[in-house]
Amino acid sequence: MMNGRGGVGGGGGGGGPVKGLGEVLSLPILLAERVAKAVDEAESFRSECAEVGRLAEQVATMFRSAARRAAAYDRPVRRVLAEASKSxxxxxxxxxxxxxxGVLRRVVTITTGxxxxxxxxALxxxxxxxxxxxxxxxxxDDDSGAVISLPPIASTDPILSWVWSYLPTIHSAAHHPADRAEAAQALAxxxxxxxxxKKIILEEGGAPLLLALLRDGPSIDAQIAAAAALASxxxxxxxxAVLLRELAIPPS
Structure with missing residues (x-):
């Protein structure tokens, strides 16, 4: 799992209830609004502040778009959201x-701004x-199947970005059956x-999506690919044990 931009770390699940995506999204939206207010009040580096405000608003706008598209599988959205909130x-x-x-604040701003x-x-x-x-x-709708490009957040761990790309393809019935089968085979x-x-696939929620594809897949090829991934x-x-928990079967 990732710590900061591009690192790999713990699962981050925590013991508390998982917040809804809308609730999680409220933080970067609020931060972007506060950035806009601070830009209006800035008295030094005004052009630089304006550029920061412009990018911050773009981040907030694109997050709204991503959240609308995420549907049930939203792990990548939450991870990107956490990093963007830090920025x-x-x-x-x-x-x-x-x-x-005050004078001291202005000196610090001028010397390090x-x-x-x-x-x-850059962030x-x-x-x-x-x-x-x-x-x-x-x-x-881009007719290109699973996306395997490398985002900055996964720049040091391409496997994570590939898993994040394949799982939404597997999950969404809007994708072509051949693309869903190809994504499942790639995970296998x-x-x-x-x-x-294997650990990354399971930690990122692959087991329930593959089990669902095996059970309700749109084609024999997709179901076979899901079975191959689960076998791997x-x-x-x-x-x-993880797979049995997803199936609600107690381990022997």
């Missing part, structure tokens, strides 16, 4: 520094690239490569 928080703190508030703006704008650009990629993996191949890939995942006892 927006940084943007808000930076723009607020540009409001006139340009570098801070470059870094903040917002990366968030926008993540969001463009995110929208693409939920768009079956990834799972055969090594145990880490079931090669380790701890993974079998």
């Amino acid at each position: 927006l928080e940084r943007a808000l703190a930076l723009v607020r520094r540009c409001k006139r508030s 340009s570098a801070d703006f470059r870094k903040t704008l 917002l650009d990366a968030s926008l690239a993540d969001l463009r990629w995110l929208i693409s993996i939920y768009s079956p 191949n990834l799972a055969l490569d090594n145990d880490r890939n 995942l079931a090669s380790a006892p701890e993974h079998v």
Whole structure:
């Protein structure tokens, strides 16, 4: 799993109830609104602040679009949202520094401002690239099957971006049956490569989607591919336990 931009870390599930996507989305929307207000109040680096505000609004707009498309499988949306929220928080703190508030604050802003703006704008650009990629993996109408490009958030872990791309294709009935079969077979191949890939597929919610495709797949090819992926995942006892839980079958 990913820590920060491009790293891999723990599952992050936590023990509390999972928030609805709309509730989670409220944070970056609120942050973007606060950035816009801070831009209006800025008295130094006004052009740079305006550019930050423009990108922040684009991030918020694209998140609304991604959230509308995500349907039931929203793990990539939540992960990208968390990273983008960090970028927006940084943007808000930076723009607020540009409001006139004493000599020391102005000196600090002047001496460090340009570098801070470059870094903040780069982070917002990366968030926008993540969001463009995110929208693409939920768009079956581009007639290109699963999207396997690499977003900035997964720049050091391409396997994660591939899994994120394949799972929405498997899940959505809007995708062509051949694309869904191809995505399931791609997951089967990834799972055969090594145990880490198996773990990523399971942690990212692959088991219930593959089981659903096996049960209700639109074609024999899709069901066979789902069965192959599940067989690959079931090669380790701890993974079998995960699959049994998804099937509500108590392990023997």
